[in-house]
Amino acid sequence: MQPSRATIVIPTLHGGEPLRRCLEGLSAQTCRQATVVLVDNSPHGVADGLTCSLPFEVIVNPRNVGFGEAINQGFAARPAEFLLSLNDDAEPAPDWLERLLEAMDRNPSAGMAASSIRLAGSAGLLDSAGMALYPDGTAKQRGHGEPAERYRDSAEALFPSGAAALYRAAMLERSGLFDPEYFLYCEDTDLGLRGRLAGWGCLYVPEAVVEHAYSVSAGRASRLKAFYVERNRLWTLAKLFPARMLWAVPFWSAWRYWAHLLAALQGRGLAGEIRQAQTGWLDLGIIVVSAHWRTLLHLPALWKQRRAFRRNRRLSTREFLRLLSRHRVSARQIAEQ
Numbered sequence: 001m002q003p004s005r006a007t008i009v010i011p012t013l014h015g016g017e018p019l020r021r022c023l024e025g026l027s028a029q030t031c032r033q034a035t036v037v038l039v040d041n042s043p044h045g046v047a048d049g050l051t052c053s054l055p056f057e058v059i060v061n062p063r064n065v066g067f068g069e070a071i072n073q074g075f076a077a078r079p080a081e082f083l084l085s086l087n088d089d090a091e092p093a094p095d096w097l098e099r100l101l102e103a104m105d106r107n108p109s110a111g112m113a114a115s116s117i118r119l120a121g122s123a124g125l126l127d128s129a130g131m132a133l134y135p136d137g138t139a140k141q142r143g144h145g146e147p148a149e150r151y152r153d154s155a156e157a158l159f160p161s162g163a164a165a166l167y168r169a170a171m172l173e174r175s176g177l178f179d180p181e182y183f184l185y186c187e188d189t190d191l192g193l194r195g196r197l198a199g200w201g202c203l204y205v206p207e208a209v210v211e212h213a214y215s216v217s218a219g220r221a222s223r224l225k226a227f228y229v230e231r232n233r234l235w236t237l238a239k240l241f242p243a244r245m246l247w248a249v250p251f252w253s254a255w256r257y258w259a260h261l262l263a264a265l266q267g268r269g270l271a272g273e274i275r276q277a278q279t280g281w282l283d284l285g286i287i288v289v290s291a292h293w294r295t296l297l298h299l300p301a302l303w304k305q306r307r308a309f310r311r312n313r314r315l316s317t318r319e320f321l322r323l324l325s326r327h328r329v330s331a332r333q334i335a336e337q
Helices: 016-027 067-077 096-106 169-175 187-197 223-240 249-265 269-276 281-310 317-326 331-336
Strands: 006-012 034-040 056-060 082-086 090-092 110-119 126-128 131-133 139-141 164-168 201-212
Touching: 006 016, 006 067, 006 096, 016 034, 016 090, 034 067, 056 067, 067 082, 067 187, 082 096, 082 169, 096 110, 096 164, 096 201, 110 169, 110 187, 126 139, 131 187, 164 169, 164 187, 164 201, 169 187, 187 201, 187 223, 187 317, 223 281, 249 331
Parallel strands: 006 034, 006 082, 034 056, 110 201
Antiparallel strands: 082 164, 090 201, 110 126, 110 164, 131 139
């Protein structure tokens, strides 16, 4: 058996058929240089009886510790040259791992790699070809809902979606692992931007294909998702964005909220789905206010992290602005997807 170069960590809360298919996909990998760690965040033993032909182990938590902390636990248990995060509802193609490792070997300055994540059952439509960012810190999947054929060329990505991402251990040693305080959503934005600010690159590897059942765990249009996305966006701004960018954030956010309002009135996008799920305007307002209030309460800890991260920063503010400009998404794209 070849020694492991990579640790693939799969957090799971519900298990079931999607997780079984995920493990089947890993069992069929052409590259055998990986260990699989399944982190069971449920109190119900959903990982019982599951197997994988790759070296495989299970960590059982007595409570749900969140996505990022589960990934951290798995990598701490089996450190390796590379960490791969994988959703339990994502099914990798047989050469997924091989393609990612080959790309990283060819590009030693890259600290991260993004997979070509396809929407399951969509006949070739993308979930993500890496991530893009709006100027108020809102992240969005690059190419979401578009034909994967449009993104068939290797390219730079801003950072990968944590649904199927690869991270180099050397980068993690400098930038840190996932922030467990995020609990759910946007932890890949935080880690990805920390890695870019520390001077590492990110690859998009179109040959590394994964089929993903989008937002199965928490629901695409849920109050839970809306709160964590908004709160964690604010946390990322406070921790990582240059001071000269922060003054404009309220204006960018106001424009994005307006785009969400228009989309909701027309029944489009995430806001439209939340409205159709009988969430009223007052409820949406409470979610936004609650996210801002929680951020205010957490500001001392965020400021401490901000000061610590500055020691690892390698990109200047100007370089960071140019990077974000190359990978910018519009308010309308966010609101209508």
